[in-house]
Amino acid sequence: MPSKSDDQETPPSEKPHYHGHRERLRERFHGAGPDALSDYELLEMALFAALPRRDTKPLAKSLLKKFGSFAEVIHAPEARLREVEGVGDASITQIKLIAAAATRVAKGQVQQRTALSSWNDVIDYCRTSMAFADKEQFRILFLDKRNQLIADEVQQVGTVDHTPVYPREVIKRALELSATAIILVHNHPSGDPTPSQADIQMTKAIVAIAQPLGISVHDHIIVGKNGHASLKGLRLI
Incomplete structure (x- = not known):
């Protein structure tokens, strides 16, 4: 049985309506910093790589509505993430990569200092x-x-x-x-x-x-x- 797919192909003749939105988000992220972005915008950006041909804003908002916060989304069990429509293997890999990175950074900070x-x-x-x-x-x-x-x-x-x-x-x-x-x-x-x-x-x-x-x-x-x-x-x- 094929794995669940996150993405849908966009016809090559159509320019995705979210193309300019992604660029504006990136500009805000680099210009004003991550604190200038809301939780859903940060999650939306995090999903860009997993869903290159889809508007990630609705999915980011659905995830936050279900789990409550950015932290709760990235640490949610895989089975519960899959309950959200539009979440597939690529999205889960990206979300769990962020969770692993957050844990690795926090662990490194503790180990480098006097506890x-x-x-x-x-x-x-x-x-x-x-x-x-x-x-x-x-x-x-x-x-x-x-x-x-x-x-x-x-x-x-x-x-x-x-x-x-x-x-x-x-x-x-x-x-x-x-x-x-x-x-x-x-x-x-x-x-x-x-x-x-x-x-x-x-x-x-x-x-x-x-x-x-x-x-x-x-x-x-x-x-x-x-x-x-x-x-x-x-x-x-």
């Missing part, structure tokens, strides 16, 4: 990587004695509302990496980052095992579409 002196970068990276995932992920940032990032690992992937976490496995991995501190991170696919009782109990269990071994748990950050929560900031650990 705790650039807390906003840590939060931005965690939100970029996890806030829009459709399943829970439990991630650990392992730090050395200077609070430099040694490793960033996804330890577990769960269901839409639960991820199994084993405190002893977390600390075992910290010892293997010679980490002296860790930051725990997980996402709530519901969008609400409010910590549950299970989140609090699990964090306290990890702290209890880590402390006698000289490993600090700097924080447990929960991210969601609606923001983030810090257990340390909430004085829950």
Whole structure:
């Protein structure tokens, strides 16, 4: 069965009505910068390469209407993207390429700096990587004695509302990496980052095992579409 096609051929005798519009968008992007463009215009431009013979504005608006924001579009599951009329393989490849690039850039920023002196970068990276995932992920940032990032690992992937976490496995991995501190991170696919009782109990269990071994748990950050929560900031650990 042939794959779904994004594009329709334009008769060679017809000049696409959106030709001038694309040029004007490009001029604004280069002249005034990306902040001068709305979410739908930026998404529209991002789809130019995938859909060279189609007006991408209606598709960009449909995607934003369904998912809510530029970030939610690029991090939406592939199956849900395909529910939008006009989205095919080329569009999905382009959208997921943007998502991968955003994550790669954010990860690079964290790794190039001292993690705790650039807390906003840590939060931005965690939100970029996890806030829009459709399943829970439990991630650990392992730090050395200077609070430099040694490793960033996804330890577990769960269901839409639960991820199994084993405190002893977390600390075992910290010892293997010679980490002296860790930051725990997980996402709530519901969008609400409010910590549950299970989140609090699990964090306290990890702290209890880590402390006698000289490993600090700097924080447990929960991210969601609606923001983030810090257990340390909430004085829950």
